[in-house]
Amino acid sequence: MTPEVEGYGCTVDELMVVAFSRAMDNDTRAFNGAVSFIPVCGYLLARRTHAPNLVWAASSIAIDANPPAIPESTLSDALWDGASMLATSPYDFWSYASGARYNTFAFRGAQMDAFGNVNNTVIGPYEKPKVRLPGGGGMADLGSMIPKIYLWNTTHNPRTFVEQLDFRSGIGWGDGGDHRERLGLPGGPQLCITNLCVFDFHPESRRMRVASLHPGVTIGEVQESTGFEVLVPDGEIPTTERPTEEELRILREEVDPTSARLREF
C-alpha cells in the first residue's frame, strides 16, 4: 500500500494519477512505453472524465484501446482490447511521433535532473556500471520529437533527483534555457509529478519549480528529498488539488480495478 494522502480519502498513487489526468486535455494525443502505469491510468481517467476526445495508443500500438483492466506490462497485448487500430512501429508509429501528430509522452527514469533530463541507462560509469539499467529505449527519440513531455517518479529522493545524471538517456530541457530551441526540438517537459509534489519548469531557466505540494508535505521535505536546488513560485505554494469522488471511483473501479499502478511503488 502507498501512503494515505492527509485528509483526501485517497492514497498517493491515486493523487498522482489524478494530477496527471488533469494535465491532459481533449487535444492530447498520447501513447505509452514500458512500465508506465501512472500515465496509462492518467490517460484512461482523463478520457472518462474531462477529455473524452483524448487519443491514446496503448503500448504505442493499440489506438483508442479500452482495456477492462491494466495488466502487469504496459507493453502487453492485454492492454489492447477495444482498439480501433493496431498501428505498426515501422510504418505508422514513427511517422505519427516524428511529425508531432502524437503530441504527448511521459517518461520516468532511475535518475532525473533539474532540467527534466532522464537516465535509465546506468548508475555509475557507462563502461563499468554499478547498476546496469534497462536502457533508454525510446526516451532519446521521443524526448526529442514530442512537444509535451510529462515526467513522473514514485521515489522522490536525492538518489533519484540528482544534480548530475550518470547518463543522459532522454532529453528534457537539455542544458536549460533555449537549448531545445537551438537544437530545433519542439516544446519540452511540462510537469514532473512525484509522490511528494508536482513540479513545473521555470519559463526561462527551465529548471524544476514546485507547482504544488501534496497535502502534508512541506517545501523543506521536498528540498531535502531533492539533490538539486528546488525553485519555488512567488507567494504561497499551492496544495495539489483534491481528487473528486467521481475521479477516484472511476480510477478504482473502471480504469485500474486490480491496482496495477502499485507496481511502480
Added chain:
Amino acid sequence: MDKRVGIEQAVESIPDGATVALGGLSMNSAPMAYVREIVRQEKRDLTVVAIVAGMSVDWLIAGGCVKKVVSGLISFEGLGLAPTFRMGVQTGTVAVEEYSEDLLICRLRAQAWNLPFVPTKAGLGTDLIPLHEQAGTIRAEVDPATGEHYVACTRLPVDVALVHAHSADELGNVRVDPKLIWMDNEIVNAAERTFASVERYVDHADVVAEPHRTTYPQFMVSGVSLAEFGAYPSSCFPEYSHHTEFFQAYSAAASAPEEFAAFFASRVVGPETWVDFIQSCGGDEMVASLRRPSV
C-alpha cells in the same frame, strides 16, 4: 526450393562471432526456439542486435554466447530487470552498445537501403551522441542547406536475423498474422540471411490464394522452421500471451547464482527438442492457459 529447415540446422549455420539480430519487442514475439538452440549449440562471441528485448537476450548471455549487445532496452518490464544481462554488464563480461529505438531503426534502414546514413532527430542532446562519437556509428550534424540539426545513423550490418511468425509455406513465404506490429521487418531487411520460426506450415497454394497476407517474401528468407509455441515464454499476438510464471521463476532463480546455473541447465538448456521444452514447462495445460480466445 524447399526452405523448411529444422531449428537445429538453421542455428548450425550461424558461425561464432556472427552479428545476430533478434525480432520481437519486450515480452512479445521473440524467436525463443532459435535462441534456446543457440545456447544449446554453445555459440560464442555473438554480437546481438535487439531493439527492445528481454528474455531472449538474457538466455543468450546466460548461455555464455554473447560478446556485445546492441540495443535500446533490455528488461522484463513490470516483472523487473533482466538479471543475467544486468550482471553480465556490471561484471564486464558483456559490452552494451546502447542506442535508442529510432537510432537503431535508422541504422538498420541505412543498411537495408544501402545509404551512408539515415537522418533522424532522435537522440539530439543526449549522451548517446558522445557515446558513439569515437566509433562514428551515429553523428550529430547540421544540414548545410536548412541549418537543421539531425543525427546521421550509419549502416548496421547484420549477418542473421531471427524472427518468429505465424506461418510459412515450403518456399519460405512468411506470414505474420494479422499483420506485423513489431519492428521485425527492419532487421529482416537489413540482414544477410533471415530465419523465421513459425507456428505452422501452410501450403504454397494458400499463400497464392491470399498473397496480401505475406509479410516476408521467399527471396528474403533463408529458412523457415516449425516451432509451435516458438515465442514462449514471450507472447505471440494474437494467439498466446507471455507466461508470467516462467518470468517470475527465472528471476527468482537468478537471485541466487548457484541455483540459477542449475535452473538454467535443467529448465532451459536441458530438454532435447523444442517440443520437449514446451512439455517440460507445463505442456498442454500451460499452452491452453496462455491461448487467447481466437480473434
